[in-house]
Amino acid sequence: MKLRLWQAECINLALTQYQNGNSHFLALATPGSGKTLMASELANQLLKNNMVDLIICFSPSSIVSQDFKESLQLKTNERFDGLIGAKGRALT
Numbered sequence: 001m002k003l004r005l006w007q008a009e010c011i012n013l014a015l016t017q018y019q020n021g022n023s024h025f026l027a028l029a030t031p032g033s034g035k036t037l038m039a040s041e042l043a044n045q046l047l048k049n050n051m052v053d054l055i056i057c058f059s060p061s062s063i064v065s066q067d068f069k070e071s072l073q074l075k076t077n078e079r080f081d082g083l084i085g086a087k088g089r090a091l092t
Contacts, residue, residue: 003038011042019051036067043055044075047078054087055072055080056091057088064092069081069089072088
């Protein structure tokens with residue numbers, strides 16, 4: 001799936017911030033706008049470029065957490081169940 005312009009720009013901005021030593025980045029968008037897809041692609045790039053070892057996602061509900069877990073697994077081809085060998089976990 002092709003990213004929307006704002007998603008690609010957000011990913012580039014987050015990567016630039018991270019590369020410049022800033023360890024925090026906040027992306028704010030309306031419900032249904034594609035934050036999960038954007039964050040999954042960002043996580044994929046961070047993992048593939050060896051910029052991080054682990055991804056932990058905190059979500060407001062178990063449904064969002066499950067959706068995020070599935071999106072991360074599809075995008076990265078890694079497990080996000082929190083068990084040994086997983087690349088992270090999505091939590092409520």
